[in-house]
Amino acid sequence: xxxxxxxxxxxxxxxxxxxxxxxxxxxxxxxxxxxxxxxxxxxxxxxxxxxxxxxxxxxxxxxxxxxxxxxxxxxxxxxxxxxxxxxxxxxxxxxxxxxxxxxxxxxxxxxxxxxxxxxxxxxxxxxxxxxxxxxxxxxxxxxxxxxxxxxxxxxxxxxxxxxxxxxxxxxxxxxxxxxxxxxxxxxxxxxxxxxxxxxxxxxxxxxxxxxxxxxxxxxxxxxxxxxxxxxxxxxxxxxxxxxxxxxxxxxxxxxxxxxxxxxxxxxxxxxxxx
Amino acid sequence: xxxxxxxxxxxxxxxxxxxxxxxxxxxxxxxxxxxxxxxxxxxxxxxxxxxxxxxxxxxxxxxxxxxxxxxxxxxxxxxxxxxxxxxxxxxxxxxxxxxxxxxxxxxxxxxxxxxxxxxxxxxxxxxxxxxxxxxxxxxxxxxxxxxxxxxxxxxxxxxxxxxxxxxxxxxxxxxxxxxxxxxxxxxxxxxxxxxxxxxxxxxxxxxxxxxxxxxxxxxxxxxxxxxxxxxxxxxxxxxxxxxxxxxxxxxxxxxxxxxxxxxxxxxxxxxxxxxxxxxxxxxxxxxxxxxxxxxxxxxxxxxxxxxxxx
Numbered sequence: 001x002x003x004x005x006x007x008x009x010x011x012x013x014x015x016x017x018x019x020x021x022x023x024x025x026x027x028x029x030x031x032x033x034x035x036x037x038x039x040x041x042x043x044x045x046x047x048x049x050x051x052x053x054x055x056x057x058x059x060x061x062x063x064x065x066x067x068x069x070x071x072x073x074x075x076x077x078x079x080x081x082x083x084x085x086x087x088x089x090x091x092x093x094x095x096x097x098x099x100x101x102x103x104x105x106x107x108x109x110x111x112x113x114x115x116x117x118x119x120x121x122x123x124x125x126x127x128x129x130x131x132x133x134x135x136x137x138x139x140x141x142x143x144x145x146x147x148x149x150x151x152x153x154x155x156x157x158x159x160x161x162x163x164x165x166x167x168x169x170x171x172x173x174x175x176x177x178x179x180x181x182x183x184x185x186x187x188x189x190x191x192x193x194x195x196x197x198x199x200x201x202x203x204x205x206x207x208x209x210x211x212x213x214x215x216x217x218x219x220x221x222x223x224x225x226x227x228x229x230x231x232x233x234x235x236x237x238x239x240x241x242x243x244x245x246x247x248x249x250x251x252x253x254x255x256x257x258x259x260x261x262x263x264x265x266x267x268x269x270x271x272x273x274x
Numbered sequence: 275x276x277x278x279x280x281x282x283x284x285x286x287x288x289x290x291x292x293x294x295x296x297x298x299x300x301x302x303x304x305x306x307x308x309x310x311x312x313x314x315x316x317x318x319x320x321x322x323x324x325x326x327x328x329x330x331x332x333x334x335x336x337x338x339x340x341x342x343x344x345x346x347x348x349x350x351x352x353x354x355x356x357x358x359x360x361x362x363x364x365x366x367x368x369x370x371x372x373x374x375x376x377x378x379x380x381x382x383x384x385x386x387x388x389x390x391x392x393x394x395x396x397x398x399x400x401x402x403x404x405x406x407x408x409x410x411x412x413x414x415x416x417x418x419x420x421x422x423x424x425x426x427x428x429x430x431x432x433x434x435x436x437x438x439x440x441x442x443x444x445x446x447x448x449x450x451x452x453x454x455x456x457x458x459x460x461x462x463x464x465x466x467x468x469x470x471x472x473x474x475x476x477x478x479x480x481x482x483x484x485x486x487x488x489x490x491x492x493x494x495x496x497x498x499x500x501x502x503x504x505x506x507x508x509x510x511x512x513x514x515x516x517x518x519x520x521x522x523x524x525x526x527x528x529x530x531x532x533x534x535x536x537x538x539x540x541x542x543x544x545x546x547x548x549x550x551x552x553x554x555x556x557x558x559x560x561x562x563x564x565x566x567x568x569x570x571x572x573x574x575x576x577x578x579x580x581x582x583x584x
Contacts, residue, residue, distance in 0.1 A: 012383055016398045016460075023412045023457065024404070030421055043423045085306040092303035104304055111315050112511075113570070115518040117542050118559035121325060121552035122318035124332075145314030148307050177299070206405030208521045213547055224407040228525065231411065238421045241411075248408050256403030260396050 024249065031055070031242040038239060054243035063218045064244050067226035071205055072251070074136050074222055078143040079201040082151050083193055089148075090155025091181055095164070108149035116146065120213050133214050139222065142214070143204045151196050158192030159185065198259030202252050223248045325556035332550035345557035354533055355541065355558065362537040364448060366517045369455045374509060376456065377463025382497075384464065385471045402461035410525030413454035417441050441527050444534045451522045451535060459516070463508065470504040471497070510573050514566050538562045 032050040033041070041047055058064050093105065123142060124133065132138030166188075167180035175183075186193070208224045215221050221229070227244055288296075326345060331337040349355055384395055401409065417439055419425040425437035440446040474496065482492045520539035523529065529536035529544060536544070538558065545555035 009383060009386065009388070012379070013388075013394050013398075016380055016383070017394060019457070020398045020401050020460075023409075023416055024400070026416060026423065027412050030415070038421065043426050085310070089304045089307040092300045096300035096303075098297070098300040101300070104308065107308070107311060107316070111311055113514065113566070114319065114563050115539060115542075115559060115566070117518060117520060117539050118322045118556065118563065119315065119318045120543065121330070121546045121555050122321035123314070124546075125321070125330075125552065126318060141310075142314055145310040148310055152307060202403055202405075206407065208407045208525070209543055224405065227411065228407065238415065242415070245408055245411060248405060252403045252405055253400065256400065257396060260399055260403075 027242050027245050027249070030238055031246050033239060035239055054239040055247075058240050058243050058247070062230070062240070062244070063221070063226060064223075064230075064247065066218065067221050067223045068247065070136055070220060071223040071248075074139050074143065075201045075204040075251075077140045078147065078204040079197045081140070081144050082147045082200045083155075083196045085144075086148050086151035086196065087155050087186065087189070087193065089152045091159050091185070093152065093156045094159035095167075108152060111149045117209060120209060123210070124213055127214065134216060134220055136220050138214055139211060139220075142210055143207060146207075147200045147203055151200055154196050154199065155189070155192060158189050158195075162188050195259050198255045201255050205248075205252050322556045323560060325553050326560040327557075328553050330552040330556070332552060337553070341553070345554050346561075348554065349557055349561065354536065355538070357533055358536045358538045358541040361448065361535065362517055362539070365452060365455075365523075365535075365537050366513055368448075368452050369459065369516050370509060370513050372452070372456045373459040373512070374463050374505075377460045378467055380460060380464040381467035381471055384468055399461040399465060401458050402465075404458065406458065406519075406521040407525050409454055409458045410451070410522040413450065413457070413522075414441060414526045417450055442531055444531050447527055447531055447535050451526050454522050454526065455516065455519070458522075459512070462512070466504060466508050467501060470501050474500045506573075506577055510570065514570065517566060518562075 029046060030038070031054055032052065033047040034049065034051045034053065037047050037049070093101070127133050127138050127142075130138075132141065162185060166184050167177070170180040170184055171177060206224070207222075208228075211222045211225045212228070215225050218226070218229075227241070227248060230244065231241055327340055327342060329337045329339055329341045329344075380398060384391065384398075404412070416422040416424050418441075419437040419439055425434065425439065428434040429437050434440075441450045478496050479492055482496060487495070517537075518539045520537065520543050523535055523537060523540045524543060527535040529540050539562070542555050542558045542562065545551050545558065
């Protein structure tokens, strides 16, 4: 009975793994299938011969390297800035009691409730006289603001897990609070910082609607915008589109694999506390 | 240790400048975040609310005047909007239910220790890291009979009579984005529920087992009550989030065929992005906001009632 249960358990896990990975596997498969085999070997699990031709073509003859660079700049800067400033605000929410604290928390909660799609039009109207449409800077500012509330709550939960005595004793020894924060608390929060970086990077790397609205033209297009334009223009070249898709997948997955073991840990700590 | 040296000295009254600095300290830490949120989220939100009552068309330099409730009058006669509203219910309900159901099962499966759990966990959570636009494209390709296997498999299984693209079929098209959404969203529920499961004290289960409770009884009398608060809050948050989540639909079907997959959020985006009618788009957004707030209120009140009953 218990052996049957164990087998059923492993099979169920296997089913989930297959369901999770199969679409990604298929993406990879089509991206290495030569054009002449694409239709004749449509449902085969692996083409009779594989090629990197599509990748070469995309890298050499399309604007994807630029899109890739743009996305890297936008997602990287957003992740850095968000983590920096939300570690400050998360620390404040974790350690200080001050008048107006609830207003701050309420403001951040409100931003999580309303549909961001509401902001598409007004943000476009606000950014365009500032010359921030069609610019990576504009995207970085918008993405930073969108990600800051969640990152603040996340960092707060990590700071809550660190005993106050640590910085209290440092401050009694004469260190300023900011020094104690930088030299004692921040190093202890490194896993939390890594998780926040990963979250925000992935979110900024994936964002589509505001990028579509704010960016036109190839020079400052991010990967999602570039890929969608590519799809609507050359919708027959599946091999190349999927090769580009695989390239868009790689950085997000790398980041995720780095941080995924902190996800459940971090949330468990939060759940125990709350 | 250090307390004794500072404690023996009489404490001087803090000078005014010092007290001011102390009071300002939390605000210094939160200032960058607050400035950004106010400038990039709160101000546009208020502007957006005002657009709902104004005639704002991007390409028309003479637009911008107040039109009162005109947009809402137009909206009340807009059959495309009512269809989008119905589609939103269907899209949100099916997605949340399936994500939650499969996410809960996955969390229960992963809660048992087994060899290779770390790896299995990393792999099943991977879809969550896939950028949503790519998840949408990827599934659209899977449903495409030219390069995807799904239509052919469905024919072999007898679900479909010919290998057609379900995204082009008005009656089935909504299932495309829903399946993509379920694939992408299962990990979120699994992660939160797994975290909540791991916070349940293990000795409760041992005590129940000693008392002779069978696995089903242990599940209903220990696991479920412990998970209930997490379930309530994640389902609430996810429902609101998915109702607003237009990426997959815009990428996979763009609302088509014949508006059968247009949800309110994608309709707003289409009005703003394609027709550049910011006023009308903002009016729809305002209605959506009110509906979502009403929904959240109802859930919160129900939850409160249930807590008071206990």
